[in-house]
Amino acid sequence: MSSEMLPAFIQSSNVEKRQDLSEDQEQSQKPRLGEGCEPISKRQMKKLVKQKQWEEQRELRKQKRKEKRKRKKLERQCQLESKSDENDRKRIRRQAVHSTLRLIIDCSFDDLMVLKDIKKLHKQIQRCYAENRRALHPVQFYLTSHGGQLKKNMDENDKGWVNWKDIHIKSEHYSELMKKEDLVYLTSDSPNVLKELDESKAYVIGGLVDHNHHKGLTYKQASDYGIDHAQLPLGNFVKMNSRKVLAVNHVFEIILEYLETRDWQEAFFTILPQRKGAVPTNKAYDSSSQDKQSVRVEDGSDSDSSEEEDSRNELNSPQEEGKQDKENSAESTENSVPH
Numbered sequence: 001m002s003s004e005m006l007p008a009f010i011q012s013s014n015v016e017k018r019q020d021l022s023e024d025q026e027q028s029q030k031p032r033l034g035e036g037c038e039p040i041s042k043r044q045m046k047k048l049v050k051q052k053q054w055e056e057q058r059e060l061r062k063q064k065r066k067e068k069r070k071r072k073k074l075e076r077q078c079q080l081e082s083k084s085d086e087n088d089r090k091r092i093r094r095q096a097v098h099s100t101l102r103l104i105i106d107c108s109f110d111d112l113m114v115l116k117d118i119k120k121l122h123k124q125i126q127r128c129y130a131e132n133r134r135a136l137h138p139v140q141f142y143l144t145s146h147g148g149q150l151k152k153n154m155d156e157n158d159k160g161w162v163n164w165k166d167i168h169i170k171s172e173h174y175s176e177l178m179k180k181e182d183l184v185y186l187t188s189d190s191p192n193v194l195k196e197l198d199e200s201k202a203y204v205i206g207g208l209v210d211h212n213h214h215k216g217l218t219y220k221q222a223s224d225y226g227i228d229h230a231q232l233p234l235g236n237f238v239k240m241n242s243r244k245v246l247a248v249n250h251v252f253e254i255i256l257e258y259l260e261t262r263d264w265q266e267a268f269f270t271i272l273p274q275r276k277g278a279v280p281t282n283k284a285y286d287s288s289s290q291d292k293q294s295v296r297v298e299d300g301s302d303s304d305s306s307e308e309e310d311s312r313n314e315l316n317s318p319q320e321e322g323k324q325d326k327e328n329s330a331e332s333t334e335n336s337v338p339h
Helices: 006-029 042-056 058-095 116-134 148-157 161-163 217-225 246-263 264-271 282-301 307-317 320-328
Strands: 102-106 139-143 183-186 200-204 228-230
Touching: 042 058, 102 246, 116 139, 116 148, 116 246, 148 161, 183 217, 217 228, 228 246, 246 264, 282 307
Parallel strands: 102 139, 102 200, 183 200, 183 228
Antiparallel strands: none
């Protein structure tokens, strides 16, 4: 080899060596089979799966967020509407004309009732309170002789009673709160039939649920205290096939209805439960005459079919009467209902 070709040969050999070195480095950097490829752990696999699910459910989450925003918007609208309805009710309430008539529930019979009847009386009082708050002509509502079992039951089951509005709850007897000449006790045993309501008077309803165990008690109390007494004119307008005994709240509501309509018959038929089979007295007379004639034809004798009619009315009583009427169906009160 000549001296002229030697530098070129050396240069080319150096280039080849550098190429070989670079290839060796690349091979050394590549992981060998079975070396450097560690298996993926279960935890890493779960993370990968969750990540994949997260990506796949991106649109679903977006849709859910939209639905949630719509739902909240609807809820806000409903709240605004309910507030406006409440304001409307308040405006209607402000338009109510308060009556000067005082209506008293006498709770002085606490020791004559068992706990079951006390609870029924409590529910009737709740109904009276609610109806008076809604009435167009609310009365001056009084609970007197409030204490004993009734107060204990209200404390345990209706703690909000202490915040009731438009009601006077007194532990004193009504005779200590009202003038004697202003009082009229509503009792079914009174011979006096009430024709009109005097709004300057204070009418007393006996708060007694006794299932006829204490007949004539309210009339006796009114006589003992020397106060006026009367019965509602139920017999003048209504014929009932069932017992002519009304719950405290029924008497209360009839008076509220009369203050609005000034019509006893409309008040009775608006409030009386349908299960009592109440009909106007003229229709009752016609139907009873037809019944008696048919009985004469069939068996040749007069017969009183009131018991059969009563049971038929009880069986056909509508379910719409609701829980309140079911609770009051067995209740009897010494109130202003004629025998």
